[in-house]
Amino acid sequence: MKKENGHKRKNPIYGNCGVFSPDGHLMFRCTDKRINWYLSRNLATIYNNNPNDIILTFTPKGLGSNGDNYGLKEKKNICVVCGLDSLEEITKHHIVPLIYRKHFSLHIKSRAPHDIVPICIEHHYEYERAFALVLKRELAEQYNAPLEKIKSEDAKYLIGVKAAYVLVLNEDKIPADRVEILKERIREALEKKHITNADIRNLAKVDPKECYSQIDSHGKIVMDSIGNLQTFVEMGRQHLIDSMEPMFMPEYCDVNILVLTHSRHSSHGAFSVQEGKELTRLGRYVTVYLYCLTVPKSH
Numbered sequence: 591m592k593k594e595n596g597h598k599r600k601n602p603i604y605g606n607c608g609v610f611s612p613d614g615h616l617m618f619r620c621t622d623k624r625i626n627w628y629l630s631r632n633l634a635t636i637y638n639n640n641p642n643d644i645i646l647t648f649t650p651k652g653l654g655s656n657g658d659n660y661g662l663k664e665k666k667n668i669c670v671v672c673g674l675d676s677l678e679e680i681t682k683h684h685i686v687p688l689i690y691r692k693h694f695s696l697h698i699k700s701r702a703p704h705d706i707v708p709i710c711i712e713h714h715y716e717y718e719r720a721f722a723l724v725l726k727r728e729l730a731e732q733y734n735a736p737l738e739k740i741k742s743e744d745a746k747y748l749i750g751v752k753a754a755y756v757l758v759l760n761e762d763k764i765p766a767d768r769v770e771i772l773k774e775r776i777r778e779a780l781e782k783k784h785i786t787n788a789d790i791r792n793l794a795k796v797d798p799k800e801c802y803s804q805i806d807s808h809g810k811i812v813m814d815s816i817g818n819l820q821t822f823v824e825m826g827r828q829h830l831i832d833s834m835e836p837m838f839m840p841e842y843c844d845v846n847i848l849v850l851t852h853s854r855h856s857s858h859g860a861f862s863v864q865e866g867k868e869l870t871r872l873g874r875y876v877t878v879y880l881y882c883l884t885v886p887k888s889h
């Protein structure tokens with residue numbers, strides 16, 4: 591069995607190597623590739639004779655995920671639904687679908703390890719087909735964000751553009767009743783009872799490609815509409831749990847884990863999307879990976 595892109599997975603989704611601060615605090619876990627990066631640059635040495643653990647040779651600016659039980663716990667690379675442990679059949683499942691996640695700030699996107707879980711290909715597709723689509727349709731309804739590429743009013747405009755183009759090019763050759771149909775489409779597009787030849791010519795000059803690029807996608811409309819990113823992500827996590835009833839979620843996994851930090855938050859509504867962006871700018875909640883905070887510029 592192969593990954594969905596046709597390549598067999600070779601690397602684990604969770605890295606379980608430990609990175610310790612010079613005074614012996616476990617800071618975060620990562621892959622062996624990552625610890626080799628530190629070792630090859632003499633930024634760390636093997637810790638306690640365990641080839642999977644390293645201790646830094648420099649003082650970091652922070653302690654990474656120290657204090658975050660979930661982040662520091664070793665995790666199995668098995669399907670969270672059925673426990674399948676074949677690396678080749680495991681896929682990296684993003685709990686928040688890409689169509690929404692791509693509108694997160696880079697800061698949040700790069701720091702969402704809680705929202706990536708291993709799922710076997712079979713269960714990944716089962717969730718996508720049977721449940722994720724239902725959720726998207728519910729969000730489409732809730733936020734007036736159609737899943738179709740374009741909203742109905744935009745579609746109407748594009749139909750009008752096409753009609754104008756046909757008319758300008760071929761009016762002499764088109765039967766009168768057909769001309770009237772095309773003009774009606776133009777009236778609908780322009781939302782005018784009466785249209786002039788200038789209206790038709792101007793509409794025919796509109797580039798449909800530009801129209802498409804200006805039309806907001808379902809994902810963007812939803813993300814622009816939600817008031818609270820934390821609540822949205824928690825909803826996505828809960829949806830996966832309710833839908834698939836995963837029996838093998840990593841220890842300390844918690845629906846309420848903060849999107850922007852690695853600790854539990856005390857109440858709902860911690861951050862709005864805009865606040866998240868502000869926090870990104872301010873860098874106030876950067877408590878995560880050491881290599882983002884401490885590693886020399888060459889990284």
Ligand SMILES: [Zn+2]
Binds near residue numbers: 669671674709710712
């Ligand atoms: Zn499975």
